[in-house]
Amino acid sequence: MKYIAEYRDSTRVHTVMDEIARIVHRPWVIMEICGGQTHSIMRYGLDQLLPTGIELVHGPGCPVCVTSLEMIDKALAIAAQPGVIFTSYGDMLRVPGSDRDLFSMRASGADVRVVYSSLDALKIAQENPDKQVVFFAIGFETTAPANAMSVFQAKKLGLKNYSLLVSHVRVPPAMHVILGSASNRVRGFLAAGHVCAVMGYWEYAPIAQKYKVPIVVTGFEPVDIAQGILYTVKQLEKGRYDVENAYARVVSFEGNQPAQKLISQVFEECDQTWRGIGNIPASGWKLNSDYKDFDASERFQVQAIKPKESPLCIAGQILQGLKKPYNCPAFGSQCTPEHPLGATMVSSEGACAAYYRYGRPQ
């Protein structure tokens, strides 16, 4: 398949890795933001091809992992109400809430349905006018255009039985938190390619300049990731801290303008709680006042929720690049993909699940 095979070519990966080994003289810690990239790195063993001294740490770019426990408990409470069809991307179904998950809700009779796209949820609403259809609108900037379109269409069609439970997060505020922390070890970033496909990369220059870190927009195939690391290491070795694009076939500086326009028509910035990290100011999107009638958390009154997090789970520190999954005493024993304690073990893109699946015990 075009645009896949040439970026999985092992000769090219080795060429770029050899070039990294040739130019590197000092140890560097580099963070890939996106969980999809973490998964690729582990799947293709890219971490093991890097010269010693270059350490990859794994960022918070896994929306399933960072969706707050309170929000998941809210989803569970809404899904439990009679007359509700609760729709969600499949990844969310196994994420543990305080005492259950959406899968177990479905097993006990709730109408919980997996959709591939937000437009499928909209279609379910049109086909079931006597039911309230709620869509769990989670995700980073990548997913926001899709989620925004469904509610834009719902309003246009005058649908009264469709609403969104929104838990959107944005990458740049999380980078500020990581870089501003006293214990930060990250010296360079691979920016998330598909977030930048939507948003462009104009937002990142102030971050690169403020914290003096190179930021390289990076894709998801092994050659893309190797190239992103090469550009980052080149800058680090030369003492530069610019924003560069190593995913130019998909990402432009401005990003997708029609998508950004619809996002700003439907959403507005809000503070957001990130699971394991805490509240980050202006790091999320919620429906704006034009669309508040479609807000499921307004439409369904759920009782005050007091979330209970596992005391063993260190996902928050892993998501900030402070610890690795194998530093957790529960990893692989009390916490496995079959019995996860935290979301980083549930999502296929979570760092813990990737380490477990691809065997990185140490």
Next chain:
Amino acid sequence: MCLAVPGKIIEIYEAKGLLMGKIDFGGVIREACLTYVPEAKVGDYTIIHVGFALNLIDEQEAMETLALLDEISRQDTET
């Protein structure tokens, strides 16, 4: 979650006010929304995430990147 897959646009049409298309992912055909890439033409490659085209793939940029990477390997053989 931010997984997005490249595919080739083989058909473009309108449905319920949205620009839609049939996308060929190496033999598997699926429908996707093309509203965010209004300039799309049949035969273009695009990158699809949760049923939406995020962007068209720029063939020129793709070729330049590969040429740049292959240049590294040529330099290695020469030195």
